[in-house]
Amino acid sequence: MRFQPIDQFAAGLPADKRASVYQSTKTTHEKRTKLLFDQFTDPNRLRQLAGEIKQHALENLDTYLPKVEAKLKANGAQVHWASTGEAACQKVLEIMQARGATKMVKSKTMVSEEIELAKFLKPHGIEALETDLGEFIIQIDDDHPSHIVRPIIHKNRREIAQSFEREGLGAYNDDPETITRRARHFLRHKYLAADVGLTGANFVSAESGRIVLVTNEGNSRFCLAATKVHIALIGIEKIVPRDRDLGLLLNLLGRSGTAQDLTVYTEFINGPKSTAQPDGPEEMHVIFLDNGRTDVLASDCREILRCIRCGACLNVCPVYRQASGHAYRSVYPGPVGAVLSPLLMGGKFAQKADLPKASSLCGACHEVCPVNIPIPDLLLRLRNRAKEENVPSPGTPPMGAWALMASQPTAWKAALLGGKLLDYVPTKLIPVPALQAWSAQRALPAWRGGEFRKWMKQRKR
Ligand code: SF4
Incomplete structure (x- = not known):
């Protein structure tokens, strides 16, 4: 399957397809939860x-x-x-x-x-x-x-x-x-x-x-x-x-x-x-x-082999619900696939090392898994492995610059104002290499910077 970063794949899906995957997975997840807790x-x-x-x-x-x-x-x-x-x-x-x-x-x-x-x-x-x-x-x-x-x-x-x-x-x-x-x-x-x-x-x-x-x-x-x-x-x-x-x-x-x-x-x-x-x-x-299963068994992600292929982690995953399965370039999509697919690649791990990053780490996959697989922990271990093996990670912004900006209120406010520009000017025209590399891998949502501060101010009154 052709390589395309997951969120770009999701952004390219027709709206009706995305809506039907979302609705269908959400409905199954809600029924599953009701059934389990009722019974x-x-x-x-x-x-x-x-x-x-x-x-x-x-x-x-x-x-x-x-x-x-x-x-x-x-x-x-x-x-x-x-x-x-x-x-x-x-x-x-x-x-x-x-x-x-x-x-x-x-x-x-x-x-x-x-x-x-x-x-x-x-x-x-x-x-x-x-x-x-x-x-x-x-x-x-x-x-x-x-x-x-x-x-x-x-x-x-x-x-x-x-x-x-x-x-x-x-x-x-x-x-x-x-x-x-x-x-x-x-x-x-x-x-x-x-x-x-x-x-x-x-x-x-x-x-x-x-x-x-x-x-x-x-x-x-x-x-x-x-x-x-x-x-x-x-x-x-x-x-x-x-x-x-x-x-x-x-x-x-x-x-x-x-x-x-x-x-x-x-x-x-x-x-x-x-x-x-x-x-x-x-x-x-x-x-x-x-x-490749014995290699997975020998790794620090062996818990993924407990999987009984129920699909519950796909149904609850906010990333899967938006992107659906083909985004994962594997027969095993969703959170389980984001762990299992790179591991089953053996020596070609780097080819699917981007998948563990396609997660918000919200933990919902772990909460629904019938065999209690700690999927978010495994995703983090695989991210770490990619770093240790120096797998290129195009689009990852420099975190040092981010830390500097996020720890200085003035710099943060200036960045919020600057962020609004992104609604009007295509990122490829803004000469900031990190921003260009990031947006080459991801679809930028409409900017909503400052909403949280407004909300907090109103709340205090
Ligand atoms: S919820 Fe658990 S058992 Fe079900 S598919 Fe996902 S990882 Fe496998």
């Missing part, structure tokens, strides 16, 4: 407990990963390990080619987006079709998801109806029910013709080897009902120690992500078809992906 006496204690469970699992992955491998194998699954995205893509290809398979139906998985699996498979003659409605629309539009839970939050129904018309899925009709029915009709045939069903996993229990999948459309069930081979592509951080931990995590996930008591479809997959379990695919392959 639980102390939701914050639950968040802390969930965070402790996930943190414990992460810190003991060396014990839990071999344990889960043994359980999965005992359940009849084949287990593979992929250290990079390329290795994971290659493994999927090998499994498919060994069976002469050319058609895959995919349930929504962020990991497959992260490693661009569908793009990798296409030149090999393999169709990897998205079956989640939002992801399907992203795929036919050759677009990118802009929200972890609602990938098409940036699209309106008119745009979707135009895409369906263009793809031959019926004459223009922007009624949501019609759109959904058409997608369903199209996908039903694809499920029946597919060789392989690919899913991710929301959680994997080390105790039982159970893979847990949640969806609101039931598409993952269709992906596994008609196909002979199930491939589950899973980040190594998805392990939870015990089955009983799932009760807490699933309760928090549904409420935090979509303000539901529980996600509509919650599946527990024990393994492939067997005498005890006559339905489902004949083969099950689980590919555990690292792709």
Whole structure:
């Protein structure tokens, strides 16, 4: 994705798009808060407990990963390990080619987006079709998801109806029910013709080897009902120690992500078809992906691996609400993405080191996170890392000059008066290098200097 500083990206968004992202995220956030506080006496204690469970699992992955491998194998699954995205893509290809398979139906998985699996498979003659409605629309539009839970939050129904018309899925009709029915009709045939069903996993229990999948459309069930081979592509951080931990995590996930008591479809997959379990695919392959996760685990930002991809931090974030997801140039947008995306870049950290700066550090992301990730602290640690690694930071004003001005009342008042000029004179015409560098990276809001002093004076009277 093309580089553009986040606030310039936001300033370039059409007003109606920005308003709909804002409204939709705000509504979900408010419903989530009401639900949690109406139904639980102390939701914050639950968040802390969930965070402790996930943190414990992460810190003991060396014990839990071999344990889960043994359980999965005992359940009849084949287990593979992929250290990079390329290795994971290659493994999927090998499994498919060994069976002469050319058609895959995919349930929504962020990991497959992260490693661009569908793009990798296409030149090999393999169709990897998205079956989640939002992801399907992203795929036919050759677009990118802009929200972890609602990938098409940036699209309106008119745009979707135009895409369906263009793809031959019926004459223009922007009624949501019609759109959904058409997608369903199209996908039903694809499920029946597919060789392989690919899913991710929301959680994997080390105790039982159970893979847990949640969806609101039931598409993952269709992906596994008609196909002979199930491939589950899973980040190594998805392990939870015990089955009983799932009760807490699933309760928090549904409420935090979509303000539901529980996600509509919650599946527990024990393994492939067997005498005890006559339905489902004949083969099950689980590919555990690292792709930079062990480096994150070794860093001082390891808490971010607790993330259960609920999207609550996106919904509450004042920056995400203005900029929406594409501004983050990653499949992981919003506050979680501002931490995770630069970390997953490994040696190319500098390419995304600007993201941790796109935050007001208001702390709202930490307050809503169901696994209690201290996101603002992690953002500060990454800002510090960028400084220590001398990552260029165009547009950062010299703080010494700022401190001098802010500590001298006369200089401050003069700056306030001078600031008004910015409403009338383009910054590029003002020969102050720091101002020009700053405004090259940011959209300048209308000047409102002096408002606070006026307000204070009136208040004293
Ligand atoms: S960081 Fe927390 S709030 Fe954000 S998506 Fe992950 S689990 Fe949800």
